Amino acid sequence: MVKFTSFHRGIIIGLLLSDGWLTLNTRSINSCLHFKQSLNKSNYVWFVFNLLSHYCSSYPSLITSTRKGEINYALEFFTRAYPCFTELLKLFYPNGTKIVPVNIYELLSPVALAHMIMGDGSTRDYGLHLCTDSYTLPDVVRILNVLIIRYRLNCTVQLRRNNQYRIYISSRSMPILRSIVEPYMHSSMMYKLKKNKKK
Numbered sequence: 001m002v003k004f005t006s007f008h009r010g011i012i013i014g015l016l017l018s019d020g021w022l023t024l025n026t027r028s029i030n031s032c033l034h035f036k037q038s039l040n041k042s043n044y045v046w047f048v049f050n051l052l053s054h055y056c057s058s059y060p061s062l063i064t065s066t067r068k069g070e071i072n073y074a075l076e077f078f079t080r081a082y083p084c085f086t087e088l089l090k091l092f093y094p095n096g097t098k099i100v101p102v103n104i105y106e107l108l109s110p111v112a113l114a115h116m117i118m119g120d121g122s123t124r125d126y127g128l129h130l131c132t133d134s135y136t137l138p139d140v141v142r143i144l145n146v147l148i149i150r151y152r153l154n155c156t157v158q159l160r161r162n163n164q165y166r167i168y169i170s171s172r173s174m175p176i177l178r179s180i181v182e183p184y185m186h187s188s189m190m191y192k193l194k195k196n197k198k199k
Contacts, residue, residue, distance in 0.1 A: 002082065002083065002084060003084055004084050006109070006111075007111055008051070008052065009109075010109040010110070010111030010112040010115070010184075011048065011051055011052065011111055011112070011115055012033060012052070012085075012088065013088075013107045013108065013109070013111075013112035013115075014111065014112040014113065014114060014115025014116040014118075014119065015033070015035055015048070015115055015119060016033075016088065016092055016098070017100070017108075017112065017115075017116040017119075017120070017143070018115065018116050018118075018119025018120035018131075019035065019036065019037060019119045019120065020033055020034065020035045020119070021033075021034050021098065022034070022085060022088060022089045022092065022093065024081075024086075024089070025081035027081075028081040029086075030081035030082055030083055030085060030086045031081060031082075031085040031086040031088070031089040032078050032079045032080060032081040032082075032085055033052075033055070033078060033079045033085055034076065034077075034078045035048060035076065035077055035078070036063065036074050036075065036076035037074060037075060037119075038072065038073070038074050039062075039073040039074055039075060041075075041188070042075050043186065043187075043188040044118055044186050044188055044189055045060055045075040045077070046060065046075075047186045047188075048115075049077050052079065055079040055080060055082065056077060056078070056079050056080065057080055058077070059077065060075045060076060060077040061075070061076055061077065062074075062075060063075070063076045091103075091107075098134070099135070099136075099139055100135055100139035100140075100142045100143055102142070104142050104143060104146055105145070105146050105149070105150060108143070108146045108150070110180050110181055110183075110184060111184050113151070113180065113181050114180075114181035114182075114183075114184035114185050115184070116130065117130070117181060117185075117189070117192055117193075118185060118186060118189040118192065120132070121189075121192040122192070123191065123192055123194065124168065125171065126171035126174065126194065127168055127169050127170050127171040127173075127174060128168070128169040128174065128177065128192060128193070129158075129166050129167070129168055129169075130143070130166060130167040130168075130169070131166055132165060132166055132167055133160065133164040133165070133166065134164075135165070137157070137165055140157055140165040140166075140167060141157065143167060144156075144157055144167055147167065147169065151176070151177075151180060152173075152176060153169055153170075153173040153176060153177060154169070154170035154172050154173040155167055155168065155169050155170065155173070156168050156170075174193065174194060177193065178193050181193070
């Protein structure tokens with residue numbers, strides 16, 4: 001509870017690189033993790049919750065929001081506040097805004113990469129996009145370097161509207177990518193690796 005196993009740390013790193021975020025608990029000096037996904041990804045939310053439930057005090061909650069007059073549904077859960085989350089807060093939010101830590105080469109384990117893909121991966125042609133839109137170009141390049149150097153993947157950075165950047169993993173590298181992350185992927189997310197959902 002005080003320290004992460006390498007497996008659980010990898011899960012949390014992957015969540016933070018995608019849709020997870022850390023906040024300081026108002027009743028504690030420590031930080032807690034929040035994770036939210038749209039309701040159509042509820043299987044993945046429950047999958048993550050079951051892996052991290054020993055850090056939580058309550059089950060995921062149904063959240064509603066209204067955008068352009070349409071009601072949207074999502075599942076959200078958060079952990080208790082612990083020093084181990086506070087350590088990650090210092091890495092990912094050194095100035096209050098989420099960044100990609102300079103030691104991402106060490107942090108981006110196969111488990112972390114799998115959860116980053118499940119959270120922010122998007123199929124494109126026969127390859128895969130990592131939706132890193134919220135990060136600066138130097139942040140995106142840090143991730144790109146890990147994918148190229150550590151995992152030997154063929155990747156490029158693509159410029160989108162409003163100076164946003166995404167990483168594209170080439171179709172030629174998909175067999176390598178599958179061999180790296182498939183053991184940690186939930187069946188409902190296998191389509192992102194160009195594989196059908198398991199029955």
